[in-house]
Amino acid sequence: MISDLFQEMVEKLTPHLKKHATFMREPLEVGLKLAATLHFLATENSYPGLQYSFIPEVCKAIIEVYKDEVLSCSQTEEEWKEVAEMFSSRWNYHNCLGALDGKYFAMKKPPKAGSLYYNYKGLQQHCTHGSCRC
Incomplete structure (x- = not known):
């Protein structure tokens, strides 16, 4: 800073x-x-x-x-389009309206999601919905 x-x-x-x-x-x-x-x-x-x-x-x-x-949130369609354009031009993420990174939070993976919800940080998760491997 x-x-x-x-x-x-x-x-x-x-x-x-x-x-x-x-x-x-x-x-x-x-x-x-x-x-x-x-x-x-x-x-x-x-x-x-x-x-x-x-x-x-x-x-x-x-x-x-x-x-x-x-900490403002876009209110109009035009403002949201500006946000998407910024993500597209700056980060090459098209049609993106926001991003999260840097923090770990537990979530339930959808059934049959496979490795799309793999915990790459290696932190242990507590599964609350049966015998699946989160």
Whole structure:
């Protein structure tokens, strides 16, 4: 991440995350909280107990501050066509309207799907629908 973008995020998130000093301790700086949260989200490396402290708060603030700017969903047919064109021109995926990657989630494979639903990451899945091999 370039430093200008990081600084912009710190400025926008500060009203949502800045804490006041107490008799017991000084609060963590917003930039430190943001950096640790971004590192956690990017690597999934966990510092013991960290996810139970400020990471959920920072994630909520990021969503609140940036949802209208970056988390929009196309509403019209023309907007969806623009999304499909972007996937087509940038990634050579035609008629594509979205993509997921980087996270593992369990799902039930359709009957007789064979290797189309093979778990290439090698993570164990818990099958909830009989003796099939997920």
